Amino acid sequence: MLSKLFKKQAPMMFGIDIGSHCAKAVLLSQSNTGFRVEAVAIEPVPKGAMSERAIQDIEAIGRVISKLKKRLPKHTQYAAVAVSGQSVITKVIFMDVSLTDAELESQIAIEADSLIPYPLDEVSLDFEKISVNEADPSRVNVLLSAARTESVQARVNALDDAGYKTKVVDVESYALGRSLDVLYGQLPSDAFDKVVAVIDIGAVITLVSVIQSGKAIYTRDQVFGGEQYTNSIVAYYNKSFDEAEIAKTTGDLPPNYTFEVLAPFQTALLQQVRRAVQMFMTTSGKDHVDYVVLTGGTSLVEGLDRLLVDELGIHTIVADPFADMEVSPKVDRNVLQRHRAQFAIATGLALRSFTSCHI
16 A cells, blocks of 8 residues: 555645644645745644554544644645554665566565564555665665554545545655755755754654665654653643643743753653664764754753753754745744744655655
């Protein structure tokens, strides 16, 4: 199924990021001068409808996307979504460089049986040739992506319930990494050739995608997110969960919140980022990360970028995917500004409208 969705150049489509706490949609167009933001929208996800990026209630998510649709242009009916979490496996395997695409597909089906810990009839597969192996030019590096079909189908069904046609099912970590294509302007001029860690701090999951020279060289999910901070605000200040969600980004909290809830959360986040960087270096053989780009709703919490600069010594920014784009006058600028860092994955998905490659 993934293969059928991936193979052809996609039409112009919405990137729809279905998160644990909210769903985000982005529509981009392209001209000779760059990208233009045609539409953005964000809508809360009911509690219990998602669990660590897995859809638990397809009908509820379908209703959320239907609400998004009411604030989006009617002329586009196609969408790109992404899967992530425990149901997704990506591996780089090495194949004979002389194999045709048909031969490669047959051989990968054999390889996948030993690499994927699920029955193949329960899995959707896709693959892409990346490059000739530097150590052995007779071999080609091939990226194999697999996801539980039920996870893929749940997203397709939710979009279908809302009246959208799913043209692309991506892997979330690659969509996140692709968003860096429109973020380089916020980084120093040498960033493209440097090691850049894009870290999406969501409500429940922190997603790490490390990019160098336009290629994803490392990805990882960690169960950690802004919900921990929100729950601390609820416990300390007797607020509802929704009130705490607003308060943590607006700073509408008592003066002592800095010591009671913000500092402990910042310390925990710092530990998570430090661990992610260390695991990347151990796994990849690299000895440093040059730049960090923070995305996701929790990245907007006060002072996180400065904390990472001070404690890790790594140049860190909070992402604004639309900083270098023209914006349609129909776009709600308040939504764009308030939630800018939350739209990174949706932007990476929307960029699939302009490329036929898998990642």
